[in-house]
Amino acid sequence: MSEEDKAVQVLQGRVKWFDPAKGFGFIVSDTSNADILLHANVLRNFGQSSIADGAGITVRIQATARGVQAVEVLAIDPPEGQVVPLGELAGELSAADLSALPLEPVRVKWFDKAKGFGFANAFGRTEDIFIHIEVLRVSGFADLMSGEAVALKVIDGRRGRMAVQVLSWERAIIASAEENAVTV
Numbered sequence: 001m002s003e004e005d006k007a008v009q010v011l012q013g014r015v016k017w018f019d020p021a022k023g024f025g026f027i028v029s030d031t032s033n034a035d036i037l038l039h040a041n042v043l044r045n046f047g048q049s050s051i052a053d054g055a056g057i058t059v060r061i062q063a064t065a066r067g068v069q070a071v072e073v074l075a076i077d078p079p080e081g082q083v084v085p086l087g088e089l090a091g092e093l094s095a096a097d098l099s100a101l102p103l104e105p106v107r108v109k110w111f112d113k114a115k116g117f118g119f120a121n122a123f124g125r126t127e128d129i130f131i132h133i134e135v136l137r138v139s140g141f142a143d144l145m146s147g148e149a150v151a152l153k154v155i156d157g158r159r160g161r162m163a164v165q166v167l168s169w170e171r172a173i174i175a176s177a178e179e180n181a182v183t184v
Helices: 003-007 040-046 095-100 133-138 169-183
Strands: 009-019 024-029 032-039 056-064 067-077 103-112 117-122 128-132 149-157 160-168
Touching: 009 032, 032 040, 032 056, 040 067, 103 128, 117 149, 128 133, 128 149, 133 160, 149 169, 160 169
Parallel strands: 032 067, 128 160
Antiparallel strands: 009 024, 009 056, 024 032, 056 067, 103 117, 103 149, 117 128, 149 160
């Protein structure tokens, strides 16, 4: 094992803050006193362009001359204590119903963080899918970029299709593979 391999450790923590415009943010952990730098490129390698403050995160970290930095994101969990905001459909869907929904591959048409919503298009379908900012937050995202590829769990609301969960493209592939492995 090389010195470089020894220096890399796995750490679980929470996102203190992340600013996509600045291209970085910081993670805090119960086991470390120091803030851990999370660079936008490391987050993009996981398949996300943003992450919600307070989101749980598992990363590989490495000590450098400039401090401790995340070098790989392994997992992201939504901020604790948040539930999916279904608005008009609240109480009509159970957690089992939500987890049984299929993942749909989509491209973000546009998302305006200031307005608190945006739309995506599913591959092979003509209607837009509404994405509310609270759904992003409970999914562990802070923002979406136009053209970004993600996967959504979608329900038919009274005013059309709406997202109830957002996953990064890479995480959706892993989740799909895990589901297929369980059913085989």
